[in-house]
Amino acid sequence: MLKIDNLHVHVAGKEILKGLSLQVNAGEVHAIMGPNGAGKSTLGNVLTGREGYEVTAGSVQFDGRDLLTLAPEERAAAGVFMAFQYPVEIPGVNNTYFLRAALNAQRKARGEAELDSMQFLKRVREKLKVLQLPDALLHRGVNEGFSGGEKKRNEIFQMALLEPRLAILDETDSGLDIDALRQVSEGVNAQRSPQRAFIVITHYQRLLDHIRPDVVHVLAGGRIVASGGPELALKLEAEGYAGVPAESGA
Amino acid sequence: MSAPLLASALQDAAAIALPGAGLASVDAARAAARAMLSTREHLVDARAEAWRYTSLRALEAQALPHARRGVAAIDTACLPVTHGARLVFVDGCFDAASSRLDGLPAGVSCKPLEALDARDWAAHPVLLQVASGADALAPLNLALASAGVLLEVADGVHVEAPLDVIYASSLGMPVAWHARSAIRLGKGARLTLREWHLGTGSGLATVQSHVRLDEDARLDLVQQQEAPAALSLLRRDVFNLAARAQLRLHMLELGAALSQHALVVELGGIEAQAELRQAVALAHRQHADLGLDLRHAVGRTRSDVRCRAVVTGRARAVLQGAITIAAGADGSDAALSTQNLLLSDQAEIDARPVMEIHADEVRAAHGASVGQLDSAMLFYLRARGLPEAAARALLTGAHCRAVLDDIAHEGLRAAAQQALESCIAALG
Numbered sequence: 244m245l246k247i248d249n250l251h252v253h254v255a256g257k258e259i260l261k262g263l264s265l266q267v268n269a270g271e272v273h274a275i276m277g278p279n280g281a282g283k284s285t286l287g288n289v290l291t292g293r294e295g296y297e298v299t300a301g302s303v304q305f306d307g308r309d310l311l312t313l314a315p316e317e318r319a320a321a322g323v324f325m326a327f328q329y330p331v332e333i334p335g336v337n338n339t340y341f342l343r344a345a346l347n348a349q350r351k352a353r354g355e356a357e358l359d360s361m362q363f364l365k366r367v368r369e370k371l372k373v374l375q376l377p378d379a380l381l382h383r384g385v386n387e388g389f390s391g392g393e394k395k396r397n398e399i400f401q402m403a404l405l406e407p408r409l410a411i412l413d414e415t416d417s418g419l420d421i422d423a424l425r426q427v428s429e430g431v432n433a434q435r436s437p438q439r440a441f442i443v444i445t446h447y448q449r450l451l452d453h454i455r456p457d458v459v460h461v462l463a464g465g466r467i468v469a470s471g472g473p474e475l476a477l478k479l480e481a482e483g484y485a486g487v488p489a490e491s492g493a
Numbered sequence: 494m495s496a497p498l499l500a501s502a503l504q505d506a507a508a509i510a511l512p513g514a515g516l517a518s519v520d521a522a523r524a525a526a527r528a529m530l531s532t533r534e535h536l537v538d539a540r541a542e543a544w545r546y547t548s549l550r551a552l553e554a555q556a557l558p559h560a561r562r563g564v565a566a567i568d569t570a571c572l573p574v575t576h577g578a579r580l581v582f583v584d585g586c587f588d589a590a591s592s593r594l595d596g597l598p599a600g601v602s603c604k605p606l607e608a609l610d611a612r613d614w615a616a617h618p619v620l621l622q623v624a625s626g627a628d629a630l631a632p633l634n635l636a637l638a639s640a641g642v643l644l645e646v647a648d649g650v651h652v653e654a655p656l657d658v659i660y661a662s663s664l665g666m667p668v669a670w671h672a673r674s675a676i677r678l679g680k681g682a683r684l685t686l687r688e689w690h691l692g693t694g695s696g697l698a699t700v701q702s703h704v705r706l707d708e709d710a711r712l713d714l715v716q717q718q719e720a721p722a723a724l725s726l727l728r729r730d731v732f733n734l735a736a737r738a739q740l741r742l743h744m745l746e747l748g749a750a751l752s753q754h755a756l757v758v759e760l761g762g763i764e765a766q767a768e769l770r771q772a773v774a775l776a777h778r779q780h781a782d783l784g785l786d787l788r789h790a791v792g793r794t795r796s797d798v799r800c801r802a803v804v805t806g807r808a809r810a811v812l813q814g815a816i817t818i819a820a821g822a823d824g825s826d827a828a829l830s831t832q833n834l835l836l837s838d839q840a841e842i843d844a845r846p847v848m849e850i851h852a853d854e855v856r857a858a859h860g861a862s863v864g865q866l867d868s869a870m871l872f873y874l875r876a877r878g879l880p881e882a883a884a885r886a887l888l889t890g891a892h893c894r895a896v897l898d899d900i901a902h903e904g905l906r907a908a909a910q911q912a913l914e915s916c917i918a919a920l921g
Contacts, residue, residue: 291876294868319878331869333893334897341874349878384891385873401877402725 244440245290245310245409250301252282252289259285260466262301267409270437274476275297277462278484280291282442284328285361286462290442292318305409319345320352322408326398326415333385334483338397339367341385342404349405370403371421374430381462392423399430410434411442428453448480495534496553498697499629502669503530505559506636512607517616517895522621523640526636533629533884541628546811546843547753547782552725557636557669557696560584572661574687577654578906580605582640583661584694585670588875591659600682603656606640606673613643617675619703623720630727634699638673641702644686648679648707654714655685655902660695662721678710678738685713686900690748695723702730706738708762713741715905719912720748722779729755736762742901744783745909746773746802748809752781760787760794760825770896771800772909773887774916775808775840782811789817792852793824800844801893803835805920816859820851829859834866836920890917 245267252260259282267273277283289296292315294363303310311320333341346387358366373429374396386394395415401408412431416424431454433439443454449474450461459476461469463484469475495503506527513519518715536549557891572581572591580603587605597603604613606620614620620643624633642658656752660672678684690698698720706712720726726749732740746752758767773781787796802810816827833842866888893913900906 273822293872293876314881315872315875316878316880316884319876325876327873331867331873333870333873333888333891335895336874341877343881344883345874345877345879348880348883352878382502405877 244306245270246304248302248304250289250303251299253297253299253436254285254295258299259465260289263462263466265460265467267440267442269440271412271458272435272441272454272456274456274459275445275462276476276479281462282465284347284413285463287290287411287442287444289326290411291315291323294413309428317352319405319407320349322406324353324402324407324409324414325411326395328378328413328415330386330394330398332387332389334387336384336385338383339381340387342367342401346405359431366404366478370400373433374400376400391418392420395419395427396423396430399427403430403434408438409440411444413444414446415443416445416447424450425453430493448476451476494806495531496536497556497670498536498553499530499533499633501556501558502633502637503527506530509637509639511637511639513609513614516611516614516619523636526632528621529623529632530629530636531753533632536537536630536633537628540552543755543784543813546809546813547751547780552697552751552821555667556616557667557884559613560586560639560668560670567845570871572659573691574904574907575655575657576902577652577656578595578603579657579659580642581659581661581746582672583663584690585640585672586667587640588910598650598652600650601652602643604643606638606642609643617643617677621676622674630699630729631701634671634673634701637669638671638701638883640670640672641674642676646678646682646684646710650679651683652685655687656782657687657689659689659691660700661696661920662692662698662724665694667696667723668694669697670701670764671698671903673806674700676702676704676708677713680707680711681709682707683711685905687715687717687905689717690720690726693721695779697722697725697727700726700728702731704732705734706734710736711733711739711741713901714743715900715909716742716744717909717912718744718748718752720747722748722750722751724749725751729757731757731759732767733759733761734765734767737764738762739765740767741901742767742769743897743909744769744771745897745912746771746775746781746783747912749778749781752906753784754782754783758785758787759790760796761790763791763793764795766795767797769796769798770899771802771812771895772893772913773800773802774893774913774920775802775804775810776806776920777808778806779808780811783811783813785814785816786827787814787816787827788819789822789825789827792822794822795826796828798829799896800831801833801888801896802831803836803844803893803917803920804840804842807837807839808845809841813845813847815847815849817849818852818855818856818857822852823854823919826856828857832892833863834889835863836865836889886917889920890914893917
């Protein structure tokens with residue numbers, strides 16, 4: 244589904260990703276761990292098309308298409324979704340209106356029929372139940388006045404609603420208490436399917452207790468330096484990143 | 494040598510039959526206004542601070558004829574949905590057929606200027622007064638006002654359905670028309686009012702109003718300015734608030750080639766409060782200038798002014814907002830903020846919030862910002878699938894809509910939001 248080959252990315256003139264390669268197949272959950280400043284969030288941002296991330300070498304194929312040539316909204320319509328580490332507050336833009344506009348824009352871009360308000364609301368109610376989010380959030384501005392936990396749950400709610408092919412969770416566990424972490428994880432697990440893949444970016448093993456990955460990668464110095472099964476995350480938790488070989492390859 | 498606009502106005506003022514003509518007090522006041530006008534060379538003093546950002550030179554170079562009754566016509570089907578009584582003026586002439594004045598509750602008197610009798614004129618001297626030293630706009634308006642309304646709500650009367658005063662322009666040829674109103678809400682009275690400017694005409698319109706809110710009265714006023722793109726609209730509104738009176742004013746500035754709005758609010762009684770909201774969306778070469786003069790004359794008064802503008806093309810939005818807290822007006826609370834979006838390189842925002850504080854124990858805050866759309870917000874929307882143009886329109890609309898959300902009447906709020914959305918969609 245996703246094939247990243249030798250990706251080099253500069254941010255503000257500084258090289259952050261230095262030859263990252265990664266392959267993610269449909270149905271898989273990949274965890275990416277690594278120390279601060281390793282380039283984890285850069286990977287998410289470059290995959291979703293944020294401005295300011297300059298790809299100097301390498302390629303990213305998504306379902307056989309060159310992802311890097313697509314605008315952010317085209318990537319979304321193709322099925323790429325990122326749950327943001329810091330979801331931005333957008334006062335004045337109603338959450339429901341925004342979500343319906345986003346969903347229908349994606350459907351239109353894919354040549355699918357747009358949902359009318361009844362169909363949309365039915366879908367919204369189903370997904371809200373899974374995330375245990377109050378209805379009231381729908382009537383507020385996007386993320387406006389949401390607590391940290393509500394913002395993260397709202398991201399997962401959006402993911403559930405938009406049903407992407409590839410979901411990137413950028414430190415979705417940061418700032419969550421134990422209950423919120425469990426709710427968010429349940430929301431993610433409910434979305435796991437043979438057709439959908441996840442890249443879970445995190446600092447901590449604790450999220451992976453709830454969302455069990457198929458593969459764990461260590462990103463350090465702009466590259467994947469180690470890969471393994473879920474046991475690798477446990478090892479990192481016990482020993483820290485110091486024990487990870489600088490260049491063990493993916 | 495007076496400007497062509499003033500010269501033609503003087504000729505028309507002597508020749509046209511206006512409301513109240515034949516009544517000695519009205520004739521005398523108009524004669525005095527004409528005399529004052531005849532001494533002026535220009536509409537305004539271009540060196541005055543109030544006119545620092547807005548020039549009327551091109552406007553006053555045109556000899557615009559006064560609109561004549563019978564020439565104007567508007568298709569009533571084109572008029573917007575209204576919820577209660579309404580007065581419609583077309584090119585400065587009262588349109589009785591389009592107006593609806595039946596069904597007003599007892600204790601409410603609402604008359605077009607032409608229906609006033611001698612007692613009305615005498616009871617409302619503000620209709621015939623021009624402040625000394627004022628620019629030529631005030632005498633011009635008094636000398637030629639053919640439109641306008643006298644609206645009175647008796648003590649304790651609550652008017653449930655909103656009242657509309659619609660100023661429509663319809664003539665293809667450029668004309669001038671003038672409206673002059675007096676509004677008074679008695680003690681504890683409540684009214685929701687909308688002043689709506691719309692149509693397709695061109696030329697000049699001046700609209701001047703004096704509003705008095707007695708103790709504990711509350712006025713919810715929406716000024717929806719969707720005047721035609723070729724019209725110059727010059728407005729002056731004066732509000733006097735007695736103790737505990739409340740003014741909630743929402744101003745929507747979308748239309749007109751040139752719109753200048755002088756707004757004077759005097760909080761003259763304790764615990765009087767004014768909430769002013771302005772949403773501005775301009776494109777092409779539109780120019781909108783709000784000159785606010787808000788005075789806390791006594792203590793424990795409150796004002797809260799929030800302006801949001803979005804400007805593109807070569808348009809220009811001006812806010813000169815002055816709040817004065819008089820000596821002794823302790824316990825007053827004043828806030829003034831203006832947030833502006835510039836969507837093109839050649840658009841211009843001039844924001845000058847000024848606070849003049851002569852009292853010691855007050856709370857006063859002001860802030861101004863000018864910027865572009867937030868790139869993080871834009872990316873967030875696009876990353877969810879919204880095309881860039883749709884994401885921009887959504888954010889631009891949200892920027893201004895925030896100041897319309899607290900319009901109390903649902904129908905008026907929806908109409909204002911709809912007008913704003915349409916305007917922003919057209920900004921591109």
